[in-house]
Amino acid sequence: MKQLQSTKKYQGFSLPEVLAIVLILGIFAALGTPSFLSWVNKKRVEDVLAQVEGALKEGQASAIRTSQRCSLTITSSSVAANPSNCLPTGSRDLTQVNGRNQISGVTLVAQNPDTIEFSPKGSTSSSNVFVFYHPDQSGGMRCLAISAGIGIIRVGEFKGSFPPSSGQATPTNCHTSS
Numbered sequence: 401m402k403q404l405q406s407t408k409k410y411q412g413f414s415l416p417e418v419l420a421i422v423l424i425l426g427i428f429a430a431l432g433t434p435s436f437l438s439w440v441n442k443k444r445v446e447d448v449l450a451q452v453e454g455a456l457k458e459g460q461a462s463a464i465r466t467s468q469r470c471s472l473t474i475t476s477s478s479v480a481a482n483p484s485n486c487l488p489t490g491s492r493d494l495t496q497v498n499g500r501n502q503i504s505g506v507t508l509v510a511q512n513p514d515t516i517e518f519s520p521k522g523s524t525s526s527s528n529v530f531v532f533y534h535p536d537q538s539g540g541m542r543c544l545a546i547s548a549g550i551g552i553i554r555v556g557e558f559k560g561s562f563p564p565s566s567g568q569a570t571p572t573n574c575h576t577s578s
Contacts, residue, residue, distance in 0.1 A: 441505075442540035448506040449532045449542050449555060451492045455479040456516065456546065456553050462486045463518035471517040474530065476508040486518075508532055511569035516546060524551040529569040531558045538562035543574035 413421075452474060459481055463470035470486035472479060479492040495504055511529040518524055527548040533541040541558035556576030560568035 438537055438539070441534040441537045444504045445506050445532050445534055445540055445542055448494050448504055449544060451494060452479055452530065453544055453553060453555055455487060455492050458489065459486045460518045460522045460551055462488060463520055464522040467520040469517060469519060471515055474508070474510070474514045474516065505536070506532055506534055509564050509566050509569050511566060518551060522551055523549060529571055529574050531564045531569045533558070533562070533564060535563065545571055545574045545576060
């Protein structure tokens with residue numbers, strides 16, 4: 401009987417190869433983390449802006465539909481209506497991200513007092529500019545402008561200095577597409 405020669409072939413990676421791969425992945429993670437955090441903060445600002453814009457449009461439509469005055473109070477933490485039926489879907493909690501238990505951290509600065517009142521025709525007697533930004537990041541500041549008169553609501557990019565003050569929350573610093 402002939403003995404079979406067994407040839408052992410080792411499969412897998414050696415320790416230096418694994419360490420090299422872990423090192424390369426660590427470098428990529430270190431380079432990508434600031435960019436990822438910047439994207440997350442911009443997304444949080446966009447989310448809060450969308451919630452406020454939606455509440456304003458809902459309050460304006462509700463004022464027209466019910467033929468009554470609707471007053472919305474906007475702060476960094478919430479949007480509330482008076483009377484409460486002006487927001488049929490309810491008040492907005494701006495401290496949470498997409499309704500989850502993650503703090504948004506978004507700050508809001510307003511040109512004028514933070515109450516907007518819509519008439520039964522959907523118009524408003526005062527204009528206002530709201531600036532939304534994340535305190536950890538100077539880029540990605542957004543703004544929402546409400547025109548006096550027919551109450552046009554527009555969103556845009558805020559071009560003032562960081563952090564913005566209420567004196568900078570003006571229509572000239574809010575660059576909207578329309």
